[in-house]
Amino acid sequence: MDRPSALCHTETSSAPRTAPMTTAPTASFRDLDLPAALLSALTEVGYETPSPIQAACIPHLLAGHDLLGEAQTGTGKTAAFALPALARLDLNNNRPQVLVLAPTRELAIQVAEAFQKYAHHMPGFHVLPIYGGQSMVVQLRQLKRGAHVVVGTPGRIMDHLERGSLNLDGLRTLVLDEADEMLRMGFIDDVEWILEHTPAERQTALFSATMPEAIRRVAHQHLREPREVKIRAATSTVAAIRQRYWQVRGVDKLDALTRILEVEDDFDAAIVFVRTKTATVELADRLEARGHAAAALNGDMTQGLREQVIERLKGGSLDIVVATDVAARGIDVPRISHVINYDIPYDTEAYVHRIGRTGRAGRQGTAILFVAPRETRMLKTIERATRQPIEAISLPTREAVADRREAQFRQQIIETLEKEDLSFFAEVIARIEEEEGLDPHQIAAALAALATRERPLRIEESGRGWALATAPQDERRERAPRENRENREEILTRRRAFSEGLLTRYRIEVGRQHGVTPKEIVGAIANEGGIEGRYIGQIHLFDEYSTVELPKGLQGEMLGALKRIRVRQRPLAIRALAEGEGEAPRERARPAPRQYDGERPQRKYAERTEGAKRPWDGERRSPSRKPAGDRPPPKTHRKGGQKP
Structure with missing residues (x-):
């Protein structure tokens, strides 16, 4: 297997771009010169080593440099800016020293x-x-009481700045988190307004999963010689590993994991990867409670305990090891047939290292990745980096699980009949049959029920999530996704609510000429006003204003908050519409066709071209020879084909 190399690209924006440098991963958080208080907290949380984005960004931020960080969602960006910000705090100063903007x-x-x-x-x-x-x-x-760190959405931060209730004179660090998401939601103008109202000598860090041109413009305008960190990965994988993923939706991940493990044909042993040491213990305990031979493997364990776990895995007394990335490095156990990414890895390098625990020395292996909807971008990044598509799978149906359990139970019975002396038990069954007058088949059925009580052959499913999770992929593509169906139902519910008087139309002072879109209005009302999307009805855009359907009778603090929300740098100034004002646009009635009386109406040439041309007097006129500056502007055609 070719070993991957993570390329952490760190550069200063004022300098010309250079070739990416290969950097070795930082061994631990202690190597980053973080205070002891933070190291103790990280140990308690279960973090072992910094992720690539953390290892690259923390030194720059501790040194006081501005930073432009680009990395996928779920790579640990929060700790990358939170840890150095906390390390530089003055706890004796209660004024806000750190401001984080989130979408x-x-x-x-x-x-x-x-x-x-x-x-x-x-x-x-x-x-x-x-x-x-x-x-x-x-x-x-x-x-008023004081806070060292303020984390807020752009609209509410602007409210407090305008009120004067948020004083940023002592601000030392400003962080823009998920900047591309703020751009998508239409908050980028508000962000620039906030940046202009913060001290010039602040440290600024901008983090984004992608780097569109608008984000780069903001960075170059408001950041001072920023260090640029971009997490890239150049990786290759083994063709012998079959890669699949399951979209986490509707069903608990633990339920999905146990069902997948039950029906895998070539399952022998597995490593299940999670992100933290605490999760290894919790998941291993829960798998053991469900009848699996599982154990945890993490950095808190002594070397002796780690070796015991590996030896048990090699010897066959252990089938599942729940491990972190660091603890599983270097494991080479031939019987590992599966690698389960229970938590999606931080980057593509970690993914390749994980799946490299199976399919070694030319053997076949299986890698399964659990992907939450918000982690879809990371899945696409892994596919691009590995240059291999990852196959989508559905959860096994309960019929498939029941068939597998029944086959295993039948095999156990056959092996017991072949290998053990059952004469004593045969006499017991004979006495029960004679004394109780029961049929042998009834006795056998009762014994089967007792033997499978802990692991029933028939399973029950609760919750509507199983129907979607177990549906075949082709069937899921043919029928509309559940989200679309729910959206349609919500739309119908909103329409019924409006017709029944539960919703009413409100006017907001932002319209087409301000460049607003319905998506921005919904995002602002839902995130800043606290009104769930299902309670927001139809939106109609006009030139200078718009109308939106909201619950009837908004008042008090909620109405005040909605009035102060800014979209496209304009306060919504929301108010209920008066009767007949701002009606939704309707289709124009088509005029009725004229009745044809059998004669085609004719108009004279002069009437059809009224004032368009003068009659020709037989004299040919030469083109104008006036200087260019004296010539009239070129003539244009009006609608209808007439010349002016």
Whole structure:
């Protein structure tokens, strides 16, 4: 197998681009000069080694440089900017020193929770998430109390800056997280406005999964000689490994894992990869509870315990090892037939290292990847880097699982009949048959039910997710995806709600001439105003304003929050429409055709070309010889074919 090399491209934007450099991965977080308090928190969380984006970015940010980071979602970008920001905090200063802009309130909450988790051993630390839909009074009270780190969505941050309730005079670090998502949602103008209202001497870090031209323009305008970090991977894989993926949807990952393990034909042993040490123990325990011979393998284990796990795997007393990337490096066990990526890896290099645990020395192997909907981009990146398509699979149906269990149970019975002396048990069955007057088949059925009580031959499915998860791929392509069906149902529900008076039309002061799109309006109302998308009805765009259907009777803080939301740098200034105002555009009625009376109406030439041409007087006129500056502008044709 060819060994991959991760290419971490680090460069200064003011310097010419150079060839990418190959950098060895950082051994541990201790090598990054992080404070002891942060290292203790990382150990408790279960992080073993920094991901490539963390190893590349943390030194630059600790040194105070601006940074432009490009890496796929799920590669650990939050820790890449949170750890150096925490390391440079002055806990004695309660003014905001770090501001993180996130496109959605869910991401803002997630980033704030990550800061809190990493700062567990930093007494007196305060982080405040700010987003639309939350009480403004609560946010004002918390800002007055003080916070070292503020994480917020652009619209609500602008509100507080305009109010003067958010003071950024002491700001030291500004982070733009998921910048390409903010561009897609129409927040990029708001982001630039915020950047213009922050101290000039701040440190700025911009992270994005892609780097469109608009993002690069913002970076070059607002970042000072940024270090540019781009995580690339040049990898190759073994053709002997069959690569497949399952889209995580509707069914718990553990249920999906156990069902896949049950029906794999060539299954012998497997390594299941997760991201953290804590997850190895939790998943191994849950697999053991379901009857699988499983054990954890992580960096917290002593060398002796690790060797015991590997020896048990080689000897056949252990079938499944749940491991982290670092702990599984170098494992070469011939009986490993499957590699399960329970958590998608940080980058393509890690993926290739993982699946390299199977299919070694010319043997066949199977790699299965669990992919959540938000991780689809990473799946495409892996396919491009490995230059091999990854086959989509569906979960085995309950009939397939039942057939497999029945076949295994039958084989156990046959082997027991061949290898063991059953004379004593035959006498017991004979006595039961004679004393109770039962049929031998009934007794055998009762014994089979007792033997399979822990692992029933027939399984029951609960929840509608199984129907979609077990449907064949061809059938799923033919019928509309579940999301589309739900969307259609939601649209019908909204229409019924409007007709029944549950929704009403509101006017917002942004329209076509401002370049707004319905997607931006929905995103702003849902993320900043806290109104779920299913409660947002039809949107009609006009030149200077738009109308949107929202729940009837909005008032109080929610209506005030909606009024202050900015889209395309304009406040929505939302208000209920008066009766007859801003009606949705309707089709124009087509005029009724004229009745034909049998005679085709004729018009004289002069009437049809009224004023268009003068009669020719027989004299040929030469073209004008006036200087270019004196010539009239060229004549244009009007609609209808007439010349002016």
